[in-house]
Amino acid sequence: MTEHEHNRTPAGADSTASRPEWKVQSSPTDTTLVVSGDWTIDDGAALAIPSDALKTSGTARTLHVDVSHLGQWDSSLVSFLWTVKQVAARTKLSLDLAQLPDGVQRLFALLPTEPVPPAQHPHHPFAPLQATGAVTLDTLKEVGALTELGADTARGSVKALSGHGGMRLRDLLVNIFDAGPSALLIVSVVNFLIGAILAFVGSVQLQKFSADMYVANLVGIACVRELSAVMTAIIMAGRTGGAYAARIATMLGNEEIDALKVFGIPISSYILLPSILSLMLMMPLLYLYGCVMSVIGGYVVATGMLPDVTGAGYFNQTIGAIDLHQFEFGFVKSIVFAVMIGLTSCQIGLSAGRSAADVGTAATRAVVVGIVGVIALDAIFAIIANILDI
Incomplete structure (x- = not known):
């Protein structure tokens, strides 16, 4: 019988008697793995065995483990034996x-028989029809949920007007303050700057044609008809719509929505109706306020840049250029924008997840959907105005 012995010790290990060591003793009929010393992480125990350590030329079919000289051990020994088992399986040896x-055997029994293969990234084949169908179904699902939410809110508003709804006047007043007076500063700054920018651009071009006074027409018509309503709605989508979605998503994560449902309190009347109704009441007023600030912004720039434009002449020209129908058109748009922002923000909050990260995701999604929705609705209104010659 010929015996082949392979010694392996960790690099940098000391030469004390308790150092962790392993060696393979092989013969034509038997293969034994001898483990000795203290097998702990602190002692620098090996966690793997080389893939060529168990290659033998004999007829042995079982790899025995000799632990007669084993000292202290921890999970590093189990990890080492796990790699030994994998290498032995590749060389057609069974591990004894x-x-x-007993502790090592119990820990070893908890391991799977084979190593878990690495997770494979799912392969998504190119299927345009399937992707289009999935997007269409998701869109229809969202539209259906939004329509149902709007119908529930409309029924709740009718009940609230008759005195039988679940909406509290206190909640409505708090939401009105948040959506109205609290937003005056940012609405003032944005619309003032919009009017000033229009007046600056217009004055530069109109001066070339000696039409300085028509800067008032440009600022007045553009802001009353389009920009004040759109910019105010975008501000409310980013400020109030995101707050609605975050608040409802937080209530959903704290199980407050579930508690209201258990007590039979309608969510549409108790939470959603005050939010949407406050936006519907405040958005037209903010639109009017934004028109005034835009005209003032244009007035400051026009009177400062154009020597032929006086303050009284600017305001007279503005009043003569703006028709009452322009305000009616802006009023309708602002109310539609308010309903869209309120419904989409509340629906996004109700469909959010229950984790803290989902609150931020819901707020971000509400802002994006609100801004895109405002611009899309404004394009639709422009087409309708063109068809009706408004």
């Missing part, structure tokens, strides 16, 4: 663990 301590 009968001589191992």
